Amino acid sequence: MLEFRPYSPPVEAMFSGIIAAVGKVQEVAPRTSGVRLTIHAGGLDLNDVILGDSIACNGICLTVVDLLPPGQPTAFVVDVSDETLRCTTGLTADGALNLEKALRLADRLGGHLVTGHVDGIGTVRHFAPTTDDTQGDWLLTIEAPEALAPFIARKGSITVNGTSLTVNEVEGRQFSINLIPHTLQNTMLHSLTVNAPVNLEIDVIARYCERLLSYTQS
Incomplete structure (x- = not known):
């Protein structure tokens, strides 16, 4: 028998603007369009982060595409498009980054609702x-x-x-x-x-x- 599940639309990541840690860009690698960044997470706990999760880096919502090293990650990898590089600042080699993981529904909203889309x-x-x-x-x-x-x-x-x-x-x-x-x-x-x-x-x-x-x- 087929199992029917209710449709769950994709949920856009939201943040609170309460910084959890300060990280640092470790490596910038060129891509066909944009760059791939390896970011040291500083004091940000990555043990509950999975591929596809969103992390705000200096207010820019970016998607995690890899975690390093496997098992006990201390860094994460993100792909950044040319458009994002054009519209934002701070994603450079050795740059310090304010980091925040996306909110969960049960989290306290200590700041205000932040989308991670730089205006x-x-x-x-x-x-x-x-x-x-x-x-x-x-x-x-x-x-x-x-x-x-x-x-x-x-x-x-x-x-x-x-x-x-x-x-x-x-x-x-x-x-x-x-x-x-x-x-x-x-x-x-x-x-x-x-x-x-x-x-x-x-x-x-x-x-x-x-x-x-x-x-x-x-």
Whole structure:
């Protein structure tokens, strides 16, 4: 007798923007279209990761195609298309990467819903401690692309290199974020410099609101 199973549509990976570990690109190998990256997972536990799983790398959702070494993996391999390389930043040799495995339904949502689809590349305009204490909070100011600026709101959420952050102030295309010591110590954001590029993903709710408004007005 044939066994009928209900259709289960593919589920798009989602993330929270809470960084689990900082990894590093170990190897970049060219492909016919794009590159293949071997990424050391740092403190990210790969024992429950299988081929086909998604891992956000600096906010970019990438699919695991291999785990190394077999049995007790400490690194994973991903294929990156030319389109992804064109639209993002940070996937270079020896580059530090914020890493997060895809959410499960039972996981806590400590940040905000993140898709892993980078909307644009911003530029760091200011990065310095807020006081004379370099071990305290730091102020990060980023200039967003013109197309993304309307979606960034004071006290709203934004993802910077995969990290869920709260916008402190907005002025034109620039927005500022206060980074606490815990965030600096547990992400790659501490290594940013002025004029450095960063991956930005706007709040998914803002994205859908814009689509709804543009559709109803057309």
